[in-house]
Amino acid sequence: MRYAAIIILCLFTLHLCAQTDTADGNSSGIRRFACTSAPRVNRKRLLLVAGGETVLAGGSLVALSQLWYKDYPHEKFHFFNDNSEWLQMDKCGHAITSYTLGRYGYNLLRWSDLPEKKCILYGGLTGFAYLTVIEVFDGFSSGWGFSTGDMAANTLGAGLFIGQQLAWHEQRITPKFGYRKSGYAQYRPFLLGADFREQVLKDYNGQTYWLSVNVASFLGDGTKFPGWLNIAVGYGANGMTGGKSNPFMQNAAGNTICFPRYRQLFLSPDIDLTRIPVRSKWLGRIFKTFGFLKIPAPGIELGRGKISGRWLLF
Numbered sequence: 001m002r003y004a005a006i007i008i009l010c011l012f013t014l015h016l017c018a019q020t021d022t023a024d025g026n027s028s029g030i031r032r033f034a035c036t037s038a039p040r041v042n043r044k045r046l047l048l049v050a051g052g053e054t055v056l057a058g059g060s061l062v063a064l065s066q067l068w069y070k071d072y073p074h075e076k077f078h079f080f081n082d083n084s085e086w087l088q089m090d091k092c093g094h095a096i097t098s099y100t101l102g103r104y105g106y107n108l109l110r111w112s113d114l115p116e117k118k119c120i121l122y123g124g125l126t127g128f129a130y131l132t133v134i135e136v137f138d139g140f141s142s143g144w145g146f147s148t149g150d151m152a153a154n155t156l157g158a159g160l161f162i163g164q165q166l167a168w169h170e171q172r173i174t175p176k177f178g179y180r181k182s183g184y185a186q187y188r189p190f191l192l193g194a195d196f197r198e199q200v201l202k203d204y205n206g207q208t209y210w211l212s213v214n215v216a217s218f219l220g221d222g223t224k225f226p227g228w229l230n231i232a233v234g235y236g237a238n239g240m241t242g243g244k245s246n247p248f249m250q251n252a253a254g255n256t257i258c259f260p261r262y263r264q265l266f267l268s269p270d271i272d273l274t275r276i277p278v279r280s281k282w283l284g285r286i287f288k289t290f291g292f293l294k295i296p297a298p299g300i301e302l303g304r305g306k307i308s309g310r311w312l313l314f
Contacts, residue, residue: 080145
């Protein structure tokens, strides 16, 4: 997650400004696409999208190269197995980043009137391509290495978007992200984040990754189930102050600090912002842009062998 926000924030402005309504009149940009005669490609918009993405992606990669990798010597390309770290929370981050960037890429290409299948393929692979370049950077850095686990997660995220769009012409299952302050960062701020901004990206204890299922889309057009109401299944982990294991720590009194590491499963209602009918085009665009965030709601948690109710799950 060290780079997830960089390209998402870069594309978010472009995504807000360059969107169109779908052929059936709704504002989601990811809903059913009516197959009519193909419109002519708007070359000016296509060049703007391609140029904008190239500049944003290239600029962010240069920034990463200067700011993230500069303290680590370059070496021969090598692999790195980090599949056991952070109870696989980092892999969830790769998948949702790949999916979200693919969704943005698709919407941006739709704005240029590119044929639907090309929008799905080229746009849906936006995140996968970007993350692959970063993975190659990792492969030449002494601080990391090329991770096949990360690549598998990147593939899963892109495949989830492309597969749904090809099968259903809409996104019925949406990966989402949530965060709440965990309290573990105070013990290792250099690793888990010194302030809230860093903790959102670095502290896996506070992150939750969701699959938000739109129930109405599976029930057919005649259903009375609210189209904007989803059911979300979440995954999280807690007690982690190190990647594979927690280091030995003591408090000011000399007492050993020991946190149990454990996984968590969540179940909670959610709102699909892209399916809320709105009259304002800008509000619809904002809903689409931030649709990857889980809406806080009550729910239940399964962790450490027991089920607990929660007033709010993020």
